[in-house]
Amino acid sequence: MTVKVTARGAERWKQGHPWIYRSDVAEEPDKTPGIVQAFDRKGKFLGQALYSPKSEIRLRLLSRGNERIDDFWWSDRILVAARRRNGITATAWRVVHAEGDALPSLVIDKYGPFVVAQLLSAGLESVRRDVLEAIKYALEPEGILLRNDSAVRRHEGLASEVVLAHGQVPQVVEIVEDGVKYLAAPWSGQKTGAFLDQRENRNLIGHQTKTGGRALDLFTYHGSFALHLARNAKEVLAVDQSAEALARGAENAKLNGISNIKWMEANAFDLLRELERRREQFDTIVLDPPAFAKTKANLERAVAGYKEINLRAMKILAPGGMLFTSSCSYHVNRDVFNAMLADAARDSGRRIQFVAATGASSDHPELLNVPETGYLKGMLLRAIG
Structure with a gap:
């Protein structure tokens, strides 16, 4: 199959962005998802791409060459991505980060001997067999679970599903990072079973936690940050609105022999107002909220x-x-995030010192010319007065 794209679409690929939108596709094939060859209007070959006929993102660039794209092609690129992660000591990590690893719409996470993958475009779904064979060859997992329940699949005209594609994958997998154990839930947990993108940030704030101090972890979910804080703090208050999430957090604490975490079911906004009213203080605070800005229309309210x-x-x-604070809202870019923190610091009347800016863990690489890959922003701050 072949497609023709406009000059503007060709320019996007030239500038390093792998997406071409529906409005920049001049001629389309028979509306069948798959891998297509792309040409400009003059007939110049531009590359091969995943084609999604129902998506606003019509084309996702795979290769500028004309080579055969089969299971061997996919396995070679998965192996290359895996080698870039050499040195990660955690037992759960991301092997392929979609566009960040030049394998658009493909996510592969490793949980010990098991793999959890996501196929997030119709074009990629059309070559599911090749991708699965490639994963089996490159990573030799005991089982492969497809967590194809991401909302983005709806925009591709794809069904939401969670499917065992190979071997066996348990409901719960024990993983270890920086000496801390916790339970991931590949079948039912957030994302592919755990928030792997915050792994390095958990290490960072864990080692910055004051020995013998008091710590607060808001939006704790399963307590991954709280577990790291608890190794140095005398006491940790871990807060979430979900009783089920807190129960899993308590289970994780027991797994580590940690008994200095208090698990509280509460609304973070209400609790912060109450803690301020009571003039309580904490030596370490983590803010890891869910995405407040799901769409651009929600940006102003999210920033507030x-x-x-x-x-x-x-x-x-x-x-x-x-204070470690973060935002996983793509629409809240770094400039907006930094400006919001500066406004908050001014209004607090405190002298807030910048210590470090962070993003997602290094196995979730960002591309400078693909801003969509830079969704997670983090900031480590210190109060000096």
Whole structure:
């Protein structure tokens, strides 16, 4: 199959962005998802791409060459991506980060001997067999689970499903990072079973936690940050609105022999206001909220929400205390995130010192010319007065 694209579409690929939108496809094939050859209007060959006839993102670039794209092609590229992760000591990590690894719409995570993958475009779905064979060859997993339940698949005209594609994958897998154990849930947990993108940030704030101090972890979910804080803090307050999530967090604490975490079911906004009213202080605070801005239309309201929780966290941060704060909203870019934090610092009346800016863990690489890959922003801050 072949497609022709406009000059604007060709320019996007030339500038390093792998996507061409529906409006920049001049001539399409028979509306069948698959791998297509792309040409400009003058007939110049541009490359091979995944084609999704029902998506606004019509083409996702795979290769600028004309080579055969089969299971061997996919396995070679999965192996290359895996080798880039050499040195990761955690037992759960991302092997392929879609566009960040030049394998658009493909996510592959490794949980010990098991693999959880996502096929997020119609074009990729059409070559499911080749991709699965490639994963088996490159990674030799005991089982492969397809977590094809991401909302993005709806925009591709694809069904939502969770399917065992090879071997066996248990409901719960024990994983270890920086000496901390926790239970991932490949079949039912967030994303592919755990928030692997925050792994390095958990290490960072864990090692910055004041020995013998008091720590607060808001939006704790299964307690992954809280577990790291608890190794140095005297006491940790871990807060979430989900009783089920807190129960899993408590189970994770028991797995590590940790008994200094108090698990609280509460609304983070309400609790922060109450803690401020009571003039309580914490030496270490983590803010890891869900995405407040699901769409661009929600941006203003989302920024206001981020500012409120950060402002109140700054007010209850003890002198010399550390705050790690993050946003996983793609529409809240780094400039907006930084400006929001500066506004919160001014309104708090505190002197808030910048310590480090972070993003997703290194196995979730960002491409500078593909801003969509830079969804996670983090900031480590210190109160110096």
